[in-house]
Amino acid sequence: xxxxxxxxxxYITGIGLFFLVGTHLIVSLLSSGEPTSWESVSxxxxxxxxxxxxxxxxxxxxxxxxxxxxxxxxELSIPKLPAKVLDWTLLVxxxxxxxYAVYIPINAFL
Amino acid sequence: xxxxxAGSENRHLPNRLGIKSWVWGGNYTLERYLYTLHRVTGLxxxxxxxxxxxxxxxxxxxVESWIDIMxxxxxxxxxxxxxxxxxxxxxxxxxxxxxxxxxxxxTLGKPKPPVYPYVDSLRRRRPIVWAMLxxxxxLAVYVLIVFVT
Numbered sequence: 001x002x003x004x005x006x007x008x009x010x011y012i013t014g015i016g017l018f019f020l021v022g023t024h025l026i027v028s029l030l031s032s033g034e035p036t037s038w039e040s041v042s043x044x045x046x047x048x049x050x051x052x053x054x055x056x057x058x059x060x061x062x063x064x065x066x067x068x069x070x071x072x073x074x075e076l077s078i079p080k081l082p083a084k085v086l087d088w089t090l091l092v093x094x095x096x097x098x099x100y101a102v103y104i105p106i107n108a109f110l
Numbered sequence: 111x112x113x114x115x116a117g118s119e120n121r122h123l124p125n126r127l128g129i130k131s132w133v134w135g136g137n138y139t140l141e142r143y144l145y146t147l148h149r150v151t152g153l154x155x156x157x158x159x160x161x162x163x164x165x166x167x168x169x170x171x172x173v174e175s176w177i178d179i180m181x182x183x184x185x186x187x188x189x190x191x192x193x194x195x196x197x198x199x200x201x202x203x204x205x206x207x208x209x210x211x212x213x214x215x216x217t218l219g220k221p222k223p224p225v226y227p228y229v230d231s232l233r234r235r236r237p238i239v240w241a242m243l244x245x246x247x248x249l250a251v252y253v254l255i256v257f258v259t
Contacts, residue, residue, distance in 0.1 A: 011210050018203050036180055038173045045169075065156040072149055077124040101163045108169060 006067060013064040020057045045108035054105045058098060066094045140239060141232050148205050151198040158195045193257050200249045204242050 034040060044050045070090055074083065127135050132146040168179040182188070211217045217238050218231045 011213075014206050014210065018207070021199065036183075038176050041169065041176065061159055065152075065159060068152050069156060072153070075125055076128050097160075097163065101166070104163075104166050104169055 010064060010067050010071075013060040013067075016056070016060045017064055020053065020060060024053065024057060042108075045105060048109070051105050051109045055102060058101050062094050062098055062101075066090050139232060140236070144205055144208075144239070147201060148209070151202040151205075154198045155195065155202060158198075189257070193254060196253045196257075197250045200253070201246055204246055204249075208238065208242050 070086065073086060078086070125131070132149065165179060165183070168175045208217070217235055219235055221231075222229075222234075
């Protein structure tokens with residue numbers, strides 16, 4: 001049951017990412033000027049809407065990516081104890097990346 | 111002492127082929143190769159996200175640091191990489207959508223009596239896969255044109 005719930009979350013984050021990444025790309029590329037210039041980046045960083053989009057992208061992307069990696073590794077029929085270690089390692093790595101990555105847009109917004 | 115595979119609880123046979131099964135493990139169908147492509151593109155996108163987040167960290171260094179990293183990322187090798195990421199996203203997203211619909215049973219069709227020659231539901235619904243592949247190629251070519259022009 002736990003694995004089913006994790007898999008359903010994988011589907012939900014996948015569908016969410018389709019729209020979030022699509023919005024991220026379309027709005028960035030269609031905005032006036034070079035999207036990676038300092039002015040464009042600073043302009044987006046000052047917007048609360050972009051901040052919310054970045055945080056959702058980060059949560060959905062990290063969950064989808066790390067759970068996908070876990071699925072690939074678990075398919076190799078690894079024993080129970082290493083599987084438990086893998087779960088905790090991926091959780092810690094995910095939280096560390098989230099902490100680092102969420103600090104950047106929040107710092108820029110403030 | 112025997113060790114049990116996590117989550118298997120004697121319900122599944124062990125995965126003896128391991129990673130090698132991604133490439134060959136018998137008479138694979140088209141969908142099995144799409145399974146491999148889904149994993150390869152997924153791992154590529156995961157690597158890209160990690161690099162993208164690390165690159166975003168240069169923003170904290172101010173405008174000079176940002177301009178320096180953008181000059182490096184503007185080189186032609188990175189442009190090719192950027193296109194590959196876009197292509198991987200298209201493949202992963204469309205195939206992922208197909209997998210979700212299939213796992214939830216929407217694209218499997220109605221069950222049929224097992225009359226010889228036997229045709230499984232995947233082969234009966236193969237046109238969906240061909241349509242998806244055509245869409246992937248069309249979008250990948252469109253994005254390539256946008257990148258080049």
